[in-house]
Amino acid sequence: MTQYILSLDQGTTSSRAMLFNHDGEMVDVAQQEFEQYFRKPGWVEHDANEIWTSTQHCMTEVLRKADVDASQIAGIGITNQRETTVVWDRQTGKPIHKAIVWQSRQTEDICTDLRERGLEETFRTKTGLLLDPYFSGTKVKWILDHVDGARERAANGELMFGTIDTWLIYKLTGGDVHVTDYSNASRTLMFNIHDLEWDDELLSHLDVPKNMLPTVTNSSEIYGHTVSYQFQGETVPIAGACGDQQAALFGQACFDKGMAKNTYGTGCFMLMNTGDEAVSSNNGLLTTLAWGIDGRVDYALEGSIFVAGSAIQWLRDGLRLIDSAPKSEDYAQRVESTDGVYVVPAFVGLGTPYWDSQARGAMFGLTRGSEKEHVVRATLESLAYQTKDVVNAMIDDAGLQLKTLRVDGGAVKNNFLMQFQSDMLNVAVERPVVNETTALGAAYLAGLAVGFWDSQNDIANQWNVDETFEPNMEDDVRDEKYDGWKRAVKATQAFTS
Numbered sequence: 463m464t465q466y467i468l469s470l471d472q473g474t475t476s477s478r479a480m481l482f483n484h485d486g487e488m489v490d491v492a493q494q495e496f497e498q499y500f501r502k503p504g505w506v507e508h509d510a511n512e513i514w515t516s517t518q519h520c521m522t523e524v525l526r527k528a529d530v531d532a533s534q535i536a537g538i539g540i541t542n543q544r545e546t547t548v549v550w551d552r553q554t555g556k557p558i559h560k561a562i563v564w565q566s567r568q569t570e571d572i573c574t575d576l577r578e579r580g581l582e583e584t585f586r587t588k589t590g591l592l593l594d595p596y597f598s599g600t601k602v603k604w605i606l607d608h609v610d611g612a613r614e615r616a617a618n619g620e621l622m623f624g625t626i627d628t629w630l631i632y633k634l635t636g637g638d639v640h641v642t643d644y645s646n647a648s649r650t651l652m653f654n655i656h657d658l659e660w661d662d663e664l665l666s667h668l669d670v671p672k673n674m675l676p677t678v679t680n681s682s683e684i685y686g687h688t689v690s691y692q693f694q695g696e697t698v699p700i701a702g703a704c705g706d707q708q709a710a711l712f713g714q715a716c717f718d719k720g721m722a723k724n725t726y727g728t729g730c731f732m733l734m735n736t737g738d739e740a741v742s743s744n745n746g747l748l749t750t751l752a753w754g755i756d757g758r759v760d761y762a763l764e765g766s767i768f769v770a771g772s773a774i775q776w777l778r779d780g781l782r783l784i785d786s787a788p789k790s791e792d793y794a795q796r797v798e799s800t801d802g803v804y805v806v807p808a809f810v811g812l813g814t815p816y817w818d819s820q821a822r823g824a825m826f827g828l829t830r831g832s833e834k835e836h837v838v839r840a841t842l843e844s845l846a847y848q849t850k851d852v853v854n855a856m857i858d859d860a861g862l863q864l865k866t867l868r869v870d871g872g873a874v875k876n877n878f879l880m881q882f883q884s885d886m887l888n889v890a891v892e893r894p895v896v897n898e899t900t901a902l903g904a905a906y907l908a909g910l911a912v913g914f915w916d917s918q919n920d921i922a923n924q925w926n927v928d929e930t931f932e933p934n935m936e937d938d939v940r941d942e943k944y945d946g947w948k949r950a951v952k953a954t955q956a957f958t959s
């Protein structure tokens with residue numbers, strides 16, 4: 463009987479379940495979007511129960527679509543939107559508040575307070591991160607501070623914290639297992655990435671009791687089994703967990719030091735494997751754990767762009783300029799250039815290398831001749847410019863001369879964007895055959911733990927390119943366009959500073 467790995471990719475805007483066969487090919491997929499809650503400007507929240515029910519739905523649906531039985535699943539791998547924070551009651555398993563999403567800015571005051579107490583360097587050195595609302599630690603503190611009685615309940619050991627990997631493993635195992643993996647732990651602002659332990663000093667600054675925290679484990683290991691009532695009566699091993707950006711690095715087979723990938727989803731995240739070395743950045747890159755396998759961890763440098771594909775969703779749902787994301791490519795190609803229009807999609811601030819959480823979106827260079835095609839094209843181009851900002855930071859920090867960039871995520875189907883990206887970076891952009899590298903990475907991690915695949919070498923051999931985009935832009939044109947972008951960002955920041 464053919465066996466598969468089931469990968470659960472719990473993203474910011476939708477949950478997905480995918481089946482992978484032994485050749486690393488995606489056999490089928492089921493997807494469900496869920497609600498985004500924007501209660502206040504800059505806040506983004508999810509309902510953790512909707513995250514769970516949409517995941518459950520996708521698990522059932524993908525098996526039905528592919529006509530595969532749960533008994534054919536050799537293992538389950540989980541990959542997730544990172545940093546998003548859930549706090550729930552240990553007894554009832556019920557969340558005590560909405561999940562605070564990675565994009566949400568509601569903990570800005572907590573970050574400012576920690577910064578004013580002179581703690582930025584302590585957090586940066588120990589966690590590789592910055593004091594920005596992006597990360598989980600201040601989100602946990604916010605929930606404990608704002609939900610009636612939560613602090614007392616936490617002190618009594620009645621509450622549990624988890625990122626989405628933890629929450630899904632907890633639900634899949636019927637509340638039996640409370641774990642996270644190294645990659646997710648490294649995004650919490652509470653985990654020491656050098657000692658590989660929750661850090662007591664940081665926990666005390668954040669006022670978060672250690673008893674709420676999950677046990678930190680490898681990214682590839684059997685954590686537990688599905689309870690039979692959740693999965694067609696089958697107890698299937700849950701054998702892999704990894705934050706989605708690190709999972710994509712794994713799925714792109716970037717196993718060697720210096721290999722990098724960029725994922726174009728809701729946000730855009732570029733990660734470079736730095737092997738066993740935790741490289742610290744002078745340019746606003748994050749130092750993070752890539753994964754842990756057999757107790758050995760790999761590190762990565764990361765550039766985080768908060769708004770990428772979600773800017774295309776904004777064109778669709780906010781401005782209603784397009785009726786679907788793929789249409790953005792047609793519109794962009796109807797004009798020769800943006801005619802000097804720049805869109806800076808700083809809707810929730812700016813990440814690498816600016817780290818400006820006050821900044822908000824802006825548009826520049828409009829004339830009476832500006833048409834929707836120019837705005838759509840400028841929005842797509844903003845993804846490439848933001849990526850160039852990150853690549854420049856990496857070149858400076860790691861002495862990296864990028865030869866090619868491996869790409870993945872929903873927006874890489876856009877050929878205009880890929881070509882413009884290659885032109886802007888002046889390097890080849892490689893889009894792999896399996897674009898779902900995030901889910902594939904989680905499948906690989908689970909498959910390695912249950913012996914479905916033998917080694918990382920096997921996996922590296924499965925990587926295949928679908929299309930390579932070669933640079934085709936004069937240097938002076940590139941420089942002029944990028945210079946315009948830098949001026950647009952500067953003006954955006956000046957507006958809110």
Ligand SMILES: Nc1ncnc2c1ncn2[C@@H]1O[C@H](COP(=O)(O)OP(=O)(O)O)[C@@H](O)[C@H]1O
Binds near residue numbers: 726728771787788873
């Ligand atoms: N053809 C396209 N051109 C540009 N953007 C696209 C295209 N197709 C999808 N997107 C964008 O990609 C994002 C979805 O990518 P995905 O990797 O599924 O994201 P996530 O995992 O963050 O939910 C959406 O924000 C969508 O607007």
Ligand SMILES: O=P(O)(O)OC[C@H](O)CO
Binds near residue numbers: 474545705
């Ligand atoms: O949901 P995605 O794919 O945009 O990923 C979100 C990131 O993990 C946030 O750090």
